[in-house]
Amino acid sequence: MADKEELESVCKRRGFVWQSSEIYGGEAGFYDYGHLGARLRDNWERMWKDYFLGLGEHYHMIYTPNILPHRVLEASGHVDHFSDVLVGCKRCGNSHRGDHFLEDITGESAEWMGKNEIASFIKENKITCPDCRGELSEPENFNMMFQVDIGPKGDRKGFLRPETAQGTYMNFPREYRALRRKMPLGLATVGSAFRNEISPRQGVYRLREFRQAELQIFFIPEHHSEEFEEAYDNLTSKQLSLLRAGWEEVRSVSLDDLDDLPKFYRYHLAKMFEFYSEKMELSKDRFRLRELSDDEKAFYNRIHFDVEVNMESLGGWKEVAGLHYRGDYDLTQHQDASGQKMNIPIEGDRKIPHVIELSFGVDRNIWALLDLGYRTGERDWIDLPDYISPYQVAVFPLVKKDGLLEKSREIFEYLESSFNAFWDKSGSIGKRYARQDEIGTPYCVTVDYDTLEDDTVTIREISSTNQIRLKVSDLKKELQDYINKEKEFQR
Numbered sequence: 300m301a302d303k304e305e306l307e308s309v310c311k312r313r314g315f316v317w318q319s320s321e322i323y324g325g326e327a328g329f330y331d332y333g334h335l336g337a338r339l340r341d342n343w344e345r346m347w348k349d350y351f352l353g354l355g356e357h358y359h360m361i362y363t364p365n366i367l368p369h370r371v372l373e374a375s376g377h378v379d380h381f382s383d384v385l386v387g388c389k390r391c392g393n394s395h396r397g398d399h400f401l402e403d404i405t406g407e408s409a410e411w412m413g414k415n416e417i418a419s420f421i422k423e424n425k426i427t428c429p430d431c432r433g434e435l436s437e438p439e440n441f442n443m444m445f446q447v448d449i450g451p452k453g454d455r456k457g458f459l460r461p462e463t464a465q466g467t468y469m470n471f472p473r474e475y476r477a478l479r480r481k482m483p484l485g486l487a488t489v490g491s492a493f494r495n496e497i498s499p500r501q502g503v504y505r506l507r508e509f510r511q512a513e514l515q516i517f518f519i520p521e522h523h524s525e526e527f528e529e530a531y532d533n534l535t536s537k538q539l540s541l542l543r544a545g546w547e548e549v550r551s552v553s554l555d556d557l558d559d560l561p562k563f564y565r566y567h568l569a570k571m572f573e574f575y576s577e578k579m580e581l582s583k584d585r586f587r588l589r590e591l592s593d594d595e596k597a598f599y600n601r602i603h604f605d606v607e608v609n610m611e612s613l614g615g616w617k618e619v620a621g622l623h624y625r626g627d628y629d630l631t632q633h634q635d636a637s638g639q640k641m642n643i644p645i646e647g648d649r650k651i652p653h654v655i656e657l658s659f660g661v662d663r664n665i666w667a668l669l670d671l672g673y674r675t676g677e678r679d680w681i682d683l684p685d686y687i688s689p690y691q692v693a694v695f696p697l698v699k700k701d702g703l704l705e706k707s708r709e710i711f712e713y714l715e716s717s718f719n720a721f722w723d724k725s726g727s728i729g730k731r732y733a734r735q736d737e738i739g740t741p742y743c744v745t746v747d748y749d750t751l752e753d754d755t756v757t758i759r760e761i762s763s764t765n766q767i768r769l770k771v772s773d774l775k776k777e778l779q780d781y782i783n784k785e786k787e788f789q790r
């Protein structure tokens with residue numbers, strides 16, 4: 300749990316994340332990942348791929364371009380509908396996102412409000428600019444896509460993709476054939492998305508360029524649900540914390556009781572929940588699955604739950620991912636607009652597959668880990684899952700003389716082939732531990748005079764600061780077991 304300024308300061312100082320183009324004063328909505336942030340992000344993405352591609356036999360990664368032609372996003376509905384309500388100030392010229400601006404005033408969600416509702420509210424309540432008290436302009440719809448010219452003549456229009464999903468939808472028929480017509484078919488991608496947010500704020504939470512990790516699962520409910528139903532029946536735990544639309548508070552419920560939701564959807568809710576509790580290791584009171592009401596969800600989403608994490612640095616519950624049952628909307632739109640068949644043969648007929656989408660904002664998830672993991676007090680440290688910490692192990696010589704430097708280097712090189720390892724020979728041992736604590740390195744290995752005698756080292760664990768003595772020959776196996784949670788660090 301972290302104060303925003305304090306966490307941002309650690310992130311900058313240590314090399315995690317900070318505003319981009321900083322030397323020119325920065326530009327809102329763009330962030331750079333430094334050497335530790337890049338490792339953390341890569342590790343998170345690797346963990347995401349390992350976990351979600353593992354959910355199905357026919358699930359694969361694909362990569363598609365960042366720029367999409369105009370007609371693709373026209374077909375998807377983004378050209379006409381991907382907008383937020385912009386309210387400008389006639390005096391100071393500042394722009395405000397209508398719903399956020401009203402939320403700040405009323406303290407209630409205004410996500411359901413369109414430009415007419417926002418205009419009436421402003422008029423009836425005589426609302427003025429929050430920055431200068433000037434008169435506000437008439438609210439208007441502002442399309443959030445960045446338009447680009449393709450080619451030298453500037454006559455072909457395109458957009459930076461506002462989500463990674465569209466490239467995946469267009470590739471469904473080709474991959475369906477290449478993968479020998481196996482269903483359910485899962486196509487995942489991880490990459491950048493771009494949204495010209497009206498007023499980006501809250502650090503990496505609302506960016507103009509960000510990363511998404513999205514898995515699109517294609518299936519025909521009447522024909523391919525059996526596999527999901529079987530997996531549902533085999534779930535080891537069906538108990539989750541949920542906030543359904545209309546409920547006042549989160550309840551711990553059994554998925555069996557949510558029988559108004561199809562089993563294929565409940566199964567994926569359980570898997571999202573498991574990812575947050577077991578892979579991201581978030582405590583169950585810090586995240587929840589929240590169902591969006593009809594007013595809140597996009598018209599093509601038949602069922603929509605968000606994953607929200609309670610982050611102190613961002614002032615409370617914030618969305619980091621979503622589970623969207625999009626029906627056959629996406630493939631129907633692309634089939635109609637392109638004239639290409641998106642349907643598949645099924646029992647003498649042809650049907651358009653439905654999509655269940657597991658969508659994650661990478662940056663928001665990284666921030667959630669930092670926010671929830673940051674600890675201050677007698678010492679400052681970050682509690683990250685071992686598997687995705689920038690470094691999993693650091694190796695130090697107790698002193699730089701009498702062969703300890705060389706021995707520690709040898710052990711570091713031995714560990715480096717299996718782990719993200721770091722070698723630090725400068726400063727006192729206390730300072731070296733403190734540096735690793737602040738960047739979330741779970742294990743530190745110290746090489747001392749006994750090492751030269753009996754080939755043992757001290758290994759210290761970050762959360763307890765407890766130390767044990769291990770033989771160098773056992774080090775790799777022991778570390779692997781701690782990291783894979785096959786063994787507890789003996790305290």
Ligand code: GAP
Pocket residue numbers: 461462463464494496503504505506507509510511513618619620621656658659660661662663
């Ligand atoms: N394909 C579905 C889709 O794009 P979304 O809810 O608009 O759905 C998915 O976005 C995820 O992307 C969100 O859950 C959020 O984590 C992340 N995201 C969306 N807008 C963002 C922004 N401006 N900055 C950072 N992350 C964002």
